[in-house]
Amino acid sequence: MLFNGLPQGSLRRLERPGPLREQVYQTLLQLISSRSLPPGRHLVESELAARLGVSRQPVHEALQRLSTEGWVDLRPAQGAFVHDPTGEETDQLFVVRALLETEGARLAAVGPSAEGLERLDELCATGEAAVAADDVDAVVAANATFHACVMDLAGNAVLADLASRVEHRVRRYYTPIVRQAWVEHRELIAAIAARDDTRAQQVMRAHTQDARTRFPPRPAG
Known part of the structure; x- marks a missing residue:
């Protein structure tokens, strides 16, 4: 499972109001930069959305942004993965x-x-x-x-x-x-x-x- 091994309480359902895409982005950025989500980890949109208590759209948008910034690799027919730098x-x-x-x-x-x-x-x-x-x-x-x-x-x-x-x-x-x-x-x-x-x-x-x-x-x- 995507979140197996994460510290207790490291991923909480997001609170409204506020731009959800930004909240999702900041949450995922923190988890990736801290290695709570390690390089190579598969990021499943539906599971992320369920755990964060949001629809898939802000998750999708956050993953697209993380991809342009080099944090996430988007692979055709496979999905999103935490980038593993050379x-x-x-x-x-x-x-x-x-x-x-x-x-x-x-x-x-x-x-x-x-x-x-x-x-x-x-x-x-x-x-x-x-x-x-x-x-x-x-x-x-x-x-x-x-x-x-x-x-x-x-x-x-x-x-x-x-x-x-x-x-x-x-x-x-x-x-x-x-x-x-x-x-x-x-x-x-x-x-x-x-x-x-x-x-x-x-x-x-x-x-x-x-x-x-x-x-x-x-x-x-």
Whole structure:
């Protein structure tokens, strides 16, 4: 069955009002990016609709959107499947992430606000506490929020939007590696606080590049 093995309560019937296609899209995006729906999983429209308490139309529309964004593969006469990225595709995603976030770190260090630095420190402490508590979901969430905060400090809305899109694509890889990130996050905060944009670039570049090398290689076959 499609939802066998999902954590209890991870999939709830959607509440109205609100655009159903958007609610379905956001629900499926979260399940895929968190690997609750793993690569290769068959997504059956009728079963999704029944579990979410909606008709098949918003499910169909959400799957079409997820397909255009690279999250879902639509196969003729077979249906929808969670996209299983190749090693080359994964490498390309991490390269783009490194480029976007390195520039974001540089811009963040140009003129950081006291409030922004305080927020980064709080998020780093939250992530460190989640690591100590062995709460993987909280660690992944804190990591994503920390990087989003850096991009907010950069002050470039287009850059932040692009980085957010790529971050969602690479989030599925975070679980085995994100525990190791927090010392580097502290180094980044120090560089931003010192308004050392060159150092902030260096730290973020190493941080994002190392994230790819830490990710275990895919098994052959």
